[in-house]
Amino acid sequence: MTTDYLTTDPLADRPYTVTEVTQAVKQTLEMEFPPVWVVGEIASWTEHASGHRYFTLKDPHCQLRCVMWRSQQIKGFKPEAGMEVVARGRLTVYERSGQYQLSVQRLVQSGVGQDQIALEELKKKLQKEGLFDDSRKRVLPEYPRTIGVVTSKSGAAIRDILSVLRRRFTGLRVVLRPASVQGAGSDREVALAIAELDRFGHADVMIVGRGGGAKEDLAAFNTETVVRAIAESETPVISAVGHEIDFTLADLVADVRAPTPSSAAELAVCDAAELRNRVIGLGDRLVESMDDLLRENEVLVESCRERYGLRRVEDLVTQNAQTVDELERAVLEGMRRAYDDRRQDYRRLTAKLASLSPLSTMGRGYSISQRLDNGELVLDAGTLEQGDGLRVRFSEGQADVIVDRIVPDDEQGQFLLGL
Structure with a gap:
C-alpha cells in the first residue's frame, strides 16, 4: 500500500517511522525542486568500479554530497579534488543513509561559465531537431562558376579567400555580401546576409566565416539565428570561422567545415593546374590506348589479308554481279511469257463473250x-x-x-x- 506522505495528518497520534519521514522528505525534494545548477569546489572524488562517480561539492560554509551515474558523460576535462565545477542535477535523498544529495546530470568546469552552459544547451536543442545530421549535408559542386562570400568587407578573411581563388582558378565570379562578424547584432546581420545571398540564386557555393579571434569574437557563429540561416540555405555552405582549433555551431550545421577562410577557398574550387595536369594525363592515356588498339588491329588486318577468302573478295563481287544480270534476264523473260499468256486468255474470253452476246444473236436475223x-x-x-x-x-x-x-x-x- 502506498502512503501519501504529503497529505498525512501531522497531528496524528501515531509516530512516523524513519522510513516514512525519509520518504516524505525525498518526495518533497524531488517534487518541489526543479533541476538546478550548483557551483562549488570538489572536496572529494571517488569513481567506483561500477563506473558511478561519488563526490562532494563545498563552499566556505556548506557541503553537498553528489552522485553521477555512469550513463552520464563528462566531456572536456577530468574532475579531481580542489577543482571548481558547475553541476546540474536534481535534489534527492539516499534513503539508506537518510542524506540528501544532488543527482548530477551534467558537470562542467566552473571557468567555462554560464555562456558555455547555454551554448551546450543550444547545441543539444539543435542537434535534437536534426540540424547537424549528416543526411542533410550536400555535396559541393565540382566546378562552380560563382562563389558567394559572407564576411566582413575589411577583414583578412576576404583577402585570403580572393588570393586563394585567384591562384587556384582564374575566371571565377565572386559575390561578396558584407556583414559585421562580431559585436552586438552581428548574428542577425550575418543571418540576413546568408538569406539574401541565397535568394540571389546565382552562387553555386557559399563561404560563411571570418578570421581568427578571441572566443567571444566568434560568438555570432554560435547563435541560433546564424545556425538556422545556414540550415535554411538552398545554396551549399562552407563554414570558415577562425583558426583550425576554433569550432562553432556554424561548423556543425554547414555542409562542409573548413578550418580557415583560406582552406574554404581551396575546398570551394579545384586547382586549375592540377586539373590541367589531370586532363593531360588522361589525354596521354587515351593516345596510348588508341596506339595499342591500332597496333592490334593492324596485326589483325595483315592476318586477314593473307587469307584466301579475303583475296577472292573482288572475284566474288564480279561473279555475284554476273549472277544478278542473269537473274534480271530471267525475270524479264518470265514477265514477257506471263504477259503473252494473259493476252491470249483475254482474246479467247472476249470471243466467247461475243458469241454469247444478244447482239450476236440478232446478227442472225433475230430482234x-x-x-x-x-x-x-x-x-x-x-x-x-x-x-x-x-x-x-x-x-x-x-x-x-x-x-x-x-x-x-x-x-x-x-x-x-x-x-
Missing part, C-alpha cells in the same frame, strides 16, 4: 421487242393487244411499231404479230 410505255421486254405475243406500241431492236438500228393484229402460230400453238 428484241420492248413496250414503248414502260420498256418491258415482250416474250409472249399473247400478252399484247391491238394498238400496243412497241420498240423493235434489230442487229442494225431499231423501229417503233403499233400492233395491228395478233396472228397465232398454228404449228407451235403460239401467236404471230401482224405489224
Whole structure:
C-alpha cells in the first residue's frame, strides 16, 4: 500500500517511522525542486568500479554530497579534488543513509561559465531537431562558376579567400555580401546576409566565416539565428570561422567545415593546374590506348589479308554481279511469257463473250421487242393487244411499231404479230 506522505495528518497520534519521514522528505525534494545548477569546489572524488562517480561539492560554509551515474558523460576535462565545477542535477535523498544529495546530470568546469552552459544547451536543442545530421549535408559542386562570400568587407578573411581563388582558378565570379562578424547584432546581420545571398540564386557555393579571434569574437557563429540561416540555405555552405582549433555551431550545421577562410577557398574550387595536369594525363592515356588498339588491329588486318577468302573478295563481287544480270534476264523473260499468256486468255474470253452476246444473236436475223410505255421486254405475243406500241431492236438500228393484229402460230400453238 502506498502512503501519501504529503497529505498525512501531522497531528496524528501515531509516530512516523524513519522510513516514512525519509520518504516524505525525498518526495518533497524531488517534487518541489526543479533541476538546478550548483557551483562549488570538489572536496572529494571517488569513481567506483561500477563506473558511478561519488563526490562532494563545498563552499566556505556548506557541503553537498553528489552522485553521477555512469550513463552520464563528462566531456572536456577530468574532475579531481580542489577543482571548481558547475553541476546540474536534481535534489534527492539516499534513503539508506537518510542524506540528501544532488543527482548530477551534467558537470562542467566552473571557468567555462554560464555562456558555455547555454551554448551546450543550444547545441543539444539543435542537434535534437536534426540540424547537424549528416543526411542533410550536400555535396559541393565540382566546378562552380560563382562563389558567394559572407564576411566582413575589411577583414583578412576576404583577402585570403580572393588570393586563394585567384591562384587556384582564374575566371571565377565572386559575390561578396558584407556583414559585421562580431559585436552586438552581428548574428542577425550575418543571418540576413546568408538569406539574401541565397535568394540571389546565382552562387553555386557559399563561404560563411571570418578570421581568427578571441572566443567571444566568434560568438555570432554560435547563435541560433546564424545556425538556422545556414540550415535554411538552398545554396551549399562552407563554414570558415577562425583558426583550425576554433569550432562553432556554424561548423556543425554547414555542409562542409573548413578550418580557415583560406582552406574554404581551396575546398570551394579545384586547382586549375592540377586539373590541367589531370586532363593531360588522361589525354596521354587515351593516345596510348588508341596506339595499342591500332597496333592490334593492324596485326589483325595483315592476318586477314593473307587469307584466301579475303583475296577472292573482288572475284566474288564480279561473279555475284554476273549472277544478278542473269537473274534480271530471267525475270524479264518470265514477265514477257506471263504477259503473252494473259493476252491470249483475254482474246479467247472476249470471243466467247461475243458469241454469247444478244447482239450476236440478232446478227442472225433475230430482234428484241420492248413496250414503248414502260420498256418491258415482250416474250409472249399473247400478252399484247391491238394498238400496243412497241420498240423493235434489230442487229442494225431499231423501229417503233403499233400492233395491228395478233396472228397465232398454228404449228407451235403460239401467236404471230401482224405489224
